[in-house]
Amino acid sequence: MGLSRADTILAVAALILLRFLPVFAPLNTSSTEPVLRSRLLPRISFRFLLLLTAVAAILATLARLAGDGGAFARAILFGIAVPLSVLGVGGILFLFSWTAASLTLETNELPPRDSPFAEGQLPPQTLPPRDRPS
Numbered sequence: 001m002g003l004s005r006a007d008t009i010l011a012v013a014a015l016i017l018l019r020f021l022p023v024f025a026p027l028n029t030s031s032t033e034p035v036l037r038s039r040l041l042p043r044i045s046f047r048f049l050l051l052l053t054a055v056a057a058i059l060a061t062l063a064r065l066a067g068d069g070g071a072f073a074r075a076i077l078f079g080i081a082v083p084l085s086v087l088g089v090g091g092i093l094f095l096f097s098w099t100a101a102s103l104t105l106e107t108n109e110l111p112p113r114d115s116p117f118a119e120g121q122l123p124p125q126t127l128p129p130r131d132r133p134s
Contacts, residue, residue, distance in 0.1 A: 006061050013057035053077060 059080070065073035 006065055010061045013054045013061065016054040097111060
């Protein structure tokens with residue numbers, strides 16, 4: 001029993017993915033060439049692009065199998081799509097709430113006069129410290 005074309009593509013993409021998994025390992029740079037950390041655009045390595053291509057190939061194969069009626073492929077795509085959509089909606093809601101809070105927050109707000117932290121010091125100790133047995 002031979003493998004179908006989609007299974008072969010999925011296997012090759014998985015092998016590429018496993019080969020280039022340590023993408024975020026630090027790169028060996030020359031001692032004469034300093035690494036600039038403050039750049040406008042991030043540096044994208046060739047490994048990262050290959051990893052991205054492999055992941056896209058796996059997802060495209062799963063989408064094709066799901067379109068052909070594969071229940072397992074639909075389940076995997078659903079299992080990937082739901083957490084990503086929850087993360088996206090949560091991020092959007094966070095940005096809305098952060099924007100609303102930053103518009104209403106006064107940055108020069110001082111603590112109330114009756115607060116023990118009004119002078120910028122710790123409050124007086126009300127309970128004596130426990131004696132530790134020696």
